[in-house]
Amino acid sequence: MTLLLKVENLTVAYGKVEAISGVGLAIPEGRIVTVIGPNGAGKSTLLNAVMGLLPSRGRIVYAGQEVMQAKVEARVGAGLCLVPEKRELFAQMSVADNLLLGGYSRRHVRDDSRARDLDAMYTLFPRLRERHAQQARTLSGGERQMLALARALMARPKLLMLDEPSLGLAPRIVREVLEAVASLRDRGMSVLLVEQNARAALSVADYAYVLETGTVALEGPAREVAANPRVTETYIGVGHGAGAQREASTPLAAS
């Protein structure tokens, strides 16, 4: 199994406060790896550090190269891609224009691959095809998430990092988005999926890390993590449904 990303001993501090401390994780090619954990555990910080958006200490090896010193643009150019929690679409632009801008880095490619990719995105998310001329700001939450994901894919990333794609979405739409992510994995894409919705994330991931107060409290194959009684109790819990559980009542690390 070839590793696409290996993070070792990663530490990020905001001022004097460490948001993540000594975190390690690995993402094999063609797998979905999820990082679950409560509010403020450091999940977004981890993604931003891997993307190069925050100063950090430790080691990040991507596609066999040490990228700790690489700028964000270089990381994007090498195939790293982050879909942030806030989606950050071009609100006044149409769905189609948002997608075409997603492929902007490939604008010099002379063949028709961008047009083919656009069509592939509409096949992945038929709803975007129906709404291709609609302004992004008028889309529903689920459609926005689909557009954010599709726009990221237009750049043909190797590692897709998703920050809470389920946030604010109805359970049915969460399933639709995660099924699309699973189909991308089935075609070879590597995915780092950050989620508070542990149930949904563990149902689609191959491997999982539980992050608590900036450190890895537990890791393992997603099926095993989902079956761990402490995870069930704290993050999945009977009666919590598919919705995100915002706080961990009994952190694993404390028990």
Ligand SMILES: Nc1ncnc2c1ncn2[C@@H]1O[C@H](COP(=O)(O)OP(=O)(O)OP(=O)(O)O)[C@@H](O)[C@H]1O
């Ligand atoms: N720019 C910042 N300056 C200071 N502290 C920050 C900053 N960004 C995040 N933090 C703090 O770092 C910790 C980790 O935050 P982070 O957003 O990474 O957590 P998270 O697990 O993604 O949470 P959520 O699920 O709520 O998005 C939190 O205590 C947060 O308050």
